[in-house]
Amino acid sequence: MSPPLPNHMLRQLGRTEGDAETLRFLVRDQDTRRLLLLRALLDAAEAAPATICPPRALDRLRQDWALLEKAERADRAAVRTVLFHPLAGPWAQRCLRGLTGAISGTGLPADLDHLSALSAAAAIRGRVAFSARLTARDGLLSLPTLGALRTPPGPVDIDFSDGEATLCPPTGEPSLTVHAHRDGTTGSPDPRWLPVHALPAVLPGIGPVPLDDVDPYRIEGGGLQHHGLSAATHIDDHERKAWTESWSGVEPLLRIGGEHRLTETAVLLRCLIPLGPPPGSGPTGEGAAHCSGTRREAFGAVLSSRPATPAYFASTLVHELQHTKLAALGALVPLHHEDATPRHFAPWRSDPRPFDGLLQGAYSHIALADYWQRFALGAQRVTHRDLAWAEHARCREQVGAVLPVLAGSAALTSEGRVVVNEMITLYHRLDDCPPPTGHLARAEAYVATAKVIWQQRNGSRRQ
Numbered sequence: 228m229s230p231p232l233p234n235h236m237l238r239q240l241g242r243t244e245g246d247a248e249t250l251r252f253l254v255r256d257q258d259t260r261r262l263l264l265l266r267a268l269l270d271a272a273e274a275a276p277a278t279i280c281p282p283r284a285l286d287r288l289r290q291d292w293a294l295l296e297k298a299e300r301a302d303r304a305a306v307r308t309v310l311f312h313p314l315a316g317p318w319a320q321r322c323l324r325g326l327t328g329a330i331s332g333t334g335l336p337a338d339l340d341h342l343s344a345l346s347a348a349a350a351i352r353g354r355v356a357f358s359a360r361l362t363a364r365d366g367l368l369s370l371p372t373l374g375a376l377r378t379p380p381g382p383v384d385i386d387f388s389d390g391e392a393t394l395c396p397p398t399g400e401p402s403l404t405v406h407a408h409r410d411g412t413t414g415s416p417d418p419r420w421l422p423v424h425a426l427p428a429v430l431p432g433i434g435p436v437p438l439d440d441v442d443p444y445r446i447e448g449g450g451l452q453h454h455g456l457s458a459a460t461h462i463d464d465h466e467r468k469a470w471t472e473s474w475s476g477v478e479p480l481l482r483i484g485g486e487h488r489l490t491e492t493a494v495l496l497r498c499l500i501p502l503g504p505p506p507g508s509g510p511t512g513e514g515a516a517h518c519s520g521t522r523r524e525a526f527g528a529v530l531s532s533r534p535a536t537p538a539y540f541a542s543t544l545v546h547e548l549q550h551t552k553l554a555a556l557g558a559l560v561p562l563h564h565e566d567a568t569p570r571h572f573a574p575w576r577s578d579p580r581p582f583d584g585l586l587q588g589a590y591s592h593i594a595l596a597d598y599w600q601r602f603a604l605g606a607q608r609v610t611h612r613d614l615a616w617a618e619h620a621r622c623r624e625q626v627g628a629v630l631p632v633l634a635g636s637a638a639l640t641s642e643g644r645v646v647v648n649e650m651i652t653l654y655h656r657l658d659d660c661p662p663p664t665g666h667l668a669r670a671e672a673y674v675a676t677a678k679v680i681w682q683q684r685n686g687s688r689r690q
Contacts, residue, residue: 241649242592271326298353305352313528356388374422375441431433476537484598497527561641574625596622620670
C-alpha cells in the first residue's frame with residue numbers, strides 16, 4: 228500500500244480540504260487496493276472447489292484475464308480506466324465473497340461472467356482486436372464505461388477490430404455495429420445500443436464525468452433502501468438534457484466554496500449514478516428535495532437523484548465527496564477503535580449512529596457549513612443569500628451537537644485526533660462570519676427538536 232500519510236496532508240484533510248497532491252495520494256492508494264482485489268479474486272477462483280467455481284468457469288476467467296493483460300500491454304491507461312471504474316469495485320467484492328463462501332446464492336456464475344464484459348471493454352478501449360461470447364442479463368449486455376446493448380438474456384457474440392464492434396444478439400435478432408472512438412465514447416444508429424452519457428469536465432485537462440445508468444453493479448448489494456435512497460434509474464434524452472443543464476452551472480458554484488472544492492471534484496469524482504426522484508419530491512423530481520450517497524467499495528462514484536438547481540448539485544458534490552475522502556483516509560490510516568454499536572444521536576438522522584457514522588456525518592456537514600457560508604458571503608441576490616445562510620446555520624448547529632462526542636472519544640488514534648481537532652478548528656473559524664440572528668435561532672430550534680424526537684424514539688439508547 229501507500230507510505231504513511233504526511234502530517235500536512237492529514238491536517239488538510241481534517242479541515243475537509245486537500246490540494247491535488249493530497250487527493251492523488253488517496254487515489255493512488257485506492258487504485259492499488261483495486262488491483263490487489265482483482266488479483267485476490269483470481270487467486271480465490273483458482274483455490275475454490277469445483278462445486279463453487281467449475282473448471283469451465285475457471286477456464287473462462289483465465290481467458291478473460293489473458294485478454295486484460297494483452298489490452299494493458301497495448302494501452303495501460305485505457306485498461307486502467309475500466310479496472311478503476313467505481314462500479315468494478317462492488318462487482319469484484321461480490322465475486323470474492325461468493326468464491327470464498329462469505330455469501331451464498333445462485334448469482335456467482337453471472338457475477339463471474341461479468342469479467343468477460345470488463346475484459347471486452349478494456350480491449351475495446353485499448354484498440355485490441357478480439358472475439359468473445361458474452362452473456363446478457365436482465366435485458367442488457369453491459370460493456371462497462373462504454374454502454375449497453377438492450378437485448379433478451381442469453382449469449383451475445385462480439386467481434387472487435389479497427390474501432391468497430393459487431394454484436395450478434397441471441398434469438399436470431401439482427402446484429403449491430405458500435406463505433407468505438409479513441410476518447411472512449413461510443414455510438415451506433417441502432418436504438419438498441421445505449422451509450423454511457425458523459426458530462427463535461429469541470430476543469431481543463433480533466434476527463435468528462437460519466438453519467439452511468441446502465442452498469443449492472445451500480446446498486447448491486449448497496450442497500451439503497453436501507454439508507455433511504457431511491458432506486459437507480461435509466462434516464463431518457465429529456466433527463467440527460469436536464470442533468471447536463473444543471474451540471475453546466477456547477478463549476479462556478481463550486482468555485483464559490485473555494486478552489487479546493489473544484490479540485491476535489493476534478494480529482495475524486497469518476498462517475499455519477501442517477502437515482503430516481505426521492506419520495507415526496509413530485510413525479511419529476513422537482514423541488515429542492517433530493518437524495519444522494521456513496522459506497523465505500525465504489526470509490527469515485529456519487530449516487531444521486533437529479534438536484535433541482537446547480538446550487539444543490541454543487542452542495543451534493545461537496546457533501547458526498549467528503550464521504551469519499553474520509554473513507555479513503557480511513558482505509559489508509561485507522562482513525563479510531565470504537566465499536567460499531569449504533570448508539571449516538573446525529574441531528575441529520577432519526578436512528579442511532581455508530582461512532583464511525585457519526586464521524587462521517589459530522590465531517591460532511593461541517594464541509595457543507597463552510598461551503599454554504601462562503602456561498603452566502605458571495606451571493607448577489609437576497610434570496611440566494613437567505614437560502615445559503617439557512618443551510619449554513621443548520622449544518623453548523625448539527626455539527627456542534629456532535630463534536631463533543633467525537634472529541635471526547637478515548638478510542639481516537641493519533642491520526643483521528645488530528646482530524647477531529649482540525650474539524651473543531653474549522654467549526655470555530657466559522658464564527659468569524661455568523662449567520663443572521665433569525666437563521667441561527669431557527670437552526671438551534673431545529674436541532675433541539677430533532678434531539679427531543681430522537682430521544683422519544685430511541686429511549687435508553689441515546690448518548
